[in-house]
Amino acid sequence: MFDLIRAQGGSPRADILSGLTVALALVPEAVAFAFVAHVAPMVGLYAAFIMGLVTAVLGGRPGMISGATGAMAVVMTALVDSHGIQYLFAAVVLAGVLQLAAGLFRLGKFIRIVPTPVMIGFVNGLAIVIFLAQLGQFQTKGADGNMHWLSQPALLIMLALVLLTMAIIHFLPKLTNAVPSSLVAILVITALVAGLELDTRTVVDYLQNMSGDATATIAGTLPTFALPAVPLSWDTLYIILPYSAILAAVGLIESLLTLTVVDEMTQTRGQGNRECLGQGTGNVLSGLFGAMGGCAMIGQSMININSGGRGRLSGMTAAITLLCFILFAASFIEMIPLAALVGVMFMVVLGTFEWASFKMMRKVPKTDAFVIVLVTVVTVFTDLAIAVFIGVIVSALVFAWEHAKQIHASRTETNDGRTCYQLKGPLFFGSTASFLELFDANADRDEVVIDFRNARVCDHSALEAIDTLAERYLKLGKRLHLQHLSGDCTKLLQQAGDMVEIDLLTDPHYRVADDQLA
CATH class of the missing domain: 3.30.750.24 (STAS domain)
Known part of the structure; x- marks a missing residue:
């Protein structure tokens, strides 16, 4: 029933190695988005594990990675602040149910109506968002609670390590493709920092600085099953339904658009309705196991595809490896320099952004060029779902006007x-x-x-x-x-x-x- 071992153009070895690379990159992202949602880091890490594993097995796009995302974390903040984390878990479960309904009613096919200019704007906007998110790694929280740039020596060391990471990722494939260049870059930079005892920020430094807890760690236990501790009443439904609807819509839009991008990169075709079912199942289980839920992650998906991951085994490896980090290897993961992970994400930004769109906008109709810029800007400054809706509406109005x-x-x-x-x-x-x-x-x-x-x-x-x-x-x-x-x-x-x-x-x-x- 499931192609768990490989997909076209992939191999078990490539899937396992790329999964390991993705798992390393998932840690700071999951922690960062947990802070955005105002929940504990472990809530984000559990979400990355559950969403990653469930969608790898049940989803409609082999090679695509899911986990806690910024687009959904932003929506969660107000609910957590006003009603607490248990209401968040209930909202995530309901969001998953709505996504399951979308899959059962075969609504995933409507992603086909998204025009190409909207897709290009989505990709470009998300690349910029990923880039801007990495800038936070160059900052530290001061005693006043505000973020400040690193001191000049620390900033220069980190920039140098980021550039070295990017150089390894870029040039190593010209010598060999035996192992993913991103994985090699992370290991080399980690060994270099440890060997030379360079004073640069690591994963645990980031975690402790953001949480304000000098003992904070990513070490934890298995997630445990528990129904959300909220009253089973119409009042509860009234509170969580608006958030759940937005979470479900944002999650499906980002997932299905990411699916389309991965389809284009791999020259294969995913199954949109099956992805809706996978995302819905993942979010239902997330809410029941104390996780914040999530959706497809275009950055980690690009890392996986570029590292050779094509089959479901790559996503499964990433999720299971992340859980092993939490259970057994937290001390080793916490020593990874942030510079190495930032360098990997910067390469993702360079590979994700549609650079040809600059040349394209001089050749396509002005309305298409306008839609590309509009969706890019709205994605960066507001919300992905809003950007896609606006892009589709504007494209439809332009189409109607021209054909009228x-x-x-x-x-x-x-x-x-x-x-x-x-x-x-x-x-x-x-x-x-x-x-x-x-x-x-x-x-x-x-x-x-x-x-x-x-x-x-x-x-x-x-x-x-x-x-x-x-x-x-x-x-x-x-x-x-x-x-x-x-x-x-x-x-x-x-x-x-x-x-x-x-x-x-x-x-x-x-x-x-x-x-x-x-």
């Missing part, structure tokens, strides 16, 4: 005393006004023919426009003939119903977007 101008008709007078209109173009809500302006009912003869052979009636607004036109001719006592309409149109037209000339051999067959036909 394409409808036209040629008018002729025949020898048998008829006025004939040959209609061309799509007839839908955006073009109905232009459609009605094409006809001069007063000037036309008593017999009028409108031929829809080269036109397409798309929605109910178009049907209403045809009925309105028919009523105009009826009031003037003129006979109107509507030719070559789809059978759906014939069923739904009221005023013009008896004016439709049916020709079973030549009439077109297509569906019209109308609730009465559903």
Whole structure:
């Protein structure tokens, strides 16, 4: 049932090594997003383990990595501050149920309506967000509770180590692909810092500085099952439902868009509806095991793909390795320099950003270029879900406006005393006004023919426009003939119903977007 070992272009060895690399990069990300959500670091680490393992096994995209994410953590903050962490767990469970419903109702297919300019803006915006998030690693929390840049010596050492990490990742594949260059870079930088006793920040330094606890550690136990300690009442549902709906939407949008990006990189195709089910299952279990939930992580997914991870085994390895870090190897992971992980993420930023979009924007229509920039900016400054919705809406409005101008008709007078209109173009809500302006009912003869052979009636607004036109001719006592309409149109037209000339051999067959036909 599940391709647990490999996918096209991958191997168990590559999956295991890339999974190890991803696990190392997951630790600071999970901790950072836990702080964003105002919960304990272990809540974020558990989420990375549960989401990573469940979606690796059940999800629709082998090689894609899921875990705690910033997009969802931002939504959680207000709920945690106002009602506490138990309400967060309940909201995550409900969000998972909503995602399961989306998968069962096969709503994942609607990701296909996201236009390419929106996808490019999403990728570019997320790359910038990842970059800006790494800048926080160059800062430390002062006694006043505010973030301050590192002192000059510490900053220079960290920058040098970041550049060395990036150089190893870039140049090592030119020599060998036997092991993931990101994993080698992390190990080399860790050994270099330990051997030379360089004074630079490590994972445990970051954890203790952000938490304000000098004894903070990522060491922990297995997550335990517990129902969220909240009242089972309508009041509870009233509190968590808005948050759950937003979490479910944000999680699915980011996951399905990341799935599309990974599809493009691997030249394979994931299963959107199955991914909805995987994400929903992961979030339900997260809420029941004291984790903050999450969704697909484009940064870690890029690390996995670039390191050779293609199969489900890579995601499973990353999740299980992360749990082993928590249970058995916390002291070793805590000594990893932040510079090494920042360098890895900077390479992800360089690989994720669609640099060709700068050249592309000079060649594509100005509206597409505008959508790319708009989605990028909104992603950076507000929220991913809002950016995608705005991008899709703007693209749809532009599409409607452009196609509304394409409808036209040629008018002729025949020898048998008829006025004939040959209609061309799509007839839908955006073009109905232009459609009605094409006809001069007063000037036309008593017999009028409108031929829809080269036109397409798309929605109910178009049907209403045809009925309105028919009523105009009826009031003037003129006979109107509507030719070559789809059978759906014939069923739904009221005023013009008896004016439709049916020709079973030549009439077109297509569906019209109308609730009465559903």
